[in-house]
Amino acid sequence: MSIEAELRAEFDRWERNEKVFFAVLPYVLLSICTLITLVLPFWDVSLNLPLVLGLTLVIALWVGWFHAHPRWQESGPLTGLYYVGLIVLGASVVTLAPWYGIFTFIGYVHAFLFLKGRWRYSGVAATAVIQAASSTGGLSGATVNEWLVLSLVIIVLAGAFFRFAELDDRRNHRQKRALAELHEANVRLEAALAENAGLHAQLLVQAREAGVQDERQRMAREIHDTLAQGLAGILTQLQAAEQTAGRAEVWRRHVDNAKNLARDSLTEARRTVHAVQPEVLAEARLPEAISDVTRRWSQVHRIDAVLTTTGEPRPMHADVEVTLLRAAQEALANVAKHARASRVGLTLSYMEDLVTLDVRDDGVGFEPGTRRADGAGGFGLTGMRQRVQRLAGRLEIESEPGGGTAISATVPAIPAGAGR
Template sequence: METSLDPLDDVEELRRTRAPDEDALIDGVHILTTVLLIAALVSSVNLPFGEAALNLLLGSGFAVLYFYGTALLPEWREPTALAWLFSLTMLWVLAMMISPVGIYLVFTLFFLYLRVMDDIRGVVAVIAATLASVFTQVPNGLTVGGVMGPAVSAGVVLAIHYAFRTLIRISREREELIAQLINTRTQLAETERAAGVAAERQRLAHEIHDTVAQGLSSIQMLLHSADRDLEKLGLSPEQLAGPTRFIDLARTTARDNLSEARAMIAALTPASLQETSLEAALERMAAGFAAAGELTIDVGVEGAVRQLPMRTEAALLRIAQGAVGNVAKHAAASRCRVTVTYEPDEVRLDVVDNGRGFDPATVQERPAGLGHVGLDAMRQRAAEQGGVLEVEATPGYGTAVSVAIPLPEDAAETTTLEPETSNEEGA
């Protein structure tokens, strides 16, 4: 999810975006404002005719401006909202001068200040309005209640606003976490399914290779031997014509079926690695990331290269994709090095960059799903192969991701599914 880099933009977005939990607070403010406006208008009966008319005009103007503005507030930019809020404040000041009951409209303004200016400006505005409501009482005699009333009200409103903002923030973080968890679960499910399909395709390819293809190739070799032994019997061409014809037909049939078996093996071999080696697949992945940004990615291989089990190669490729993807998106690096090292008993993948680095301890302390799902996924992939993933990073000095996967004893004997060749026909 994209976030703004400007704090003022975040404030503006928060003001214009209303969470469901905030609806209850806004509805409560509407009800409170309606009650206060009714009380202010009713107080006109105790005023002289001219003041009563002015009080009715100010109260009606405040009501129209308030309800009109609150309906359009989510669509307004901040300058328009501030102008609307300033107009309400001026009407409130004039109403206080006409009727003492008008002072209570400050409750509404408290909530509006904090809603429109959801930062330190809103708190300052609440304090300023509190002082204004207190000073207007000075000509008629200032009392403890006259001071405590606005002050306590301001404190209560600030506490309510803080509580609601905290609940809204927690709710949004929970929604974001749930969305990330769902995406992660979906990705893991797709990964597991793809890994299962790849493993089954590889198993079938090996089964066909080790049974059908090898059997057909052996049949061709046996037929070749039978043909050679017939020639040693010293039979006449007429006597050899019949057996030789059947042998040739059997060899042709075996050759055709062997070609079909090899086609099936090629089709079942996982597409990501069927036509290239692990190094070539890594180079192709690196070229894609390098083309997407200003990043130079080198791929190197050390040790005696050999064919690995398909699941191991697929895991190394996916881990490399995740690590290089993190470099491209987060590291602000200019160079990255991907190295595959073949050891007798293990294979190791190292991804090193010269980016800005980070504090692994800080990332590890975050709840799962908030910023390091990629590392967790890479660790899980390594663990599924019996390996261990380590991350070394220092802020300002780059990052190194290393994974070591042990290899079974027969891994060195694992070979690519190359076509067999017979002594005669390249079967």
């Protein structure tokens, strides 16, 4: 059990015990006075026993009626009526039997419990006056001056003690309120922790799903950029070799191209499985890697292709270089498959905050809004766009039928070694 829970339980036990004690106290005091009243006639025959016992019964019924009706305790006027009745009955019985001052002590307690504000101190003063009369043996037991002086002394003392009791009660109420607020805060905290635990579990599931999805997309992009393009190139070369079977030199060139493409595709497939950067980037910087890819593509497809580099080339983060290299490969693959172009120009531009790759051909072009924009329904430009957007970059495509195609991939210039 927490300290807060133990304190709340302790307060609850104290309040229950206090409530029982104050509920029983009037009857205990009244019983003591009644016992004295029953014994005293053996020494004081002048005591009006029936009247004293009658007033005792009325007092018991009056207090019992008040405790049996909680509605009276919640109403200021009804509580005031009860207290006035208690004081009047207490003063009456003290006049006949001074020892009932023992019972009238309850006036202090009930003033504290049931009266509010200045009425509390009025109740204390009234009870003190009755207590003074009881201490002097009734109204006939002392002079008026003695009674007044004693009443004043008792009022001052009782008022002082009452004030201390009131301050202590306020402190207890503040502690109780603080404990209640602490309990509410703990409940809210537990709810928040439970909610956070649920959100954390949900985030873990979503992160796992996102990781799986991201890995699937990565594999799809890599397979498309390596195996799919390689197999397409191999098929093209084999078809060309089949058509030139009668010309040995040309046939041999197409077969060699197919073998080289197969070898390169196998190497890239292995690197894809192990999430290693492309071989050309492992052995050269980005401009040289794109230039090598462009040169080999030009040799295979017999299309003029030239790379131009602007700005100051510098090492970039691996993701930046892989994204731009794959963009170049995809753009050239699309030119070979669809453009029927005679010339391709690539421009790699290094700027202060950005790196841009532009690929422009003089082919047949297309409508960018059609399915042909994604490689005739394939994964081509979609995968390229995903790569670029993963780096908070942008991919722009400009084309029109008969007007060639221009593709521009722009990504942040994240230097090598920097975390993303």
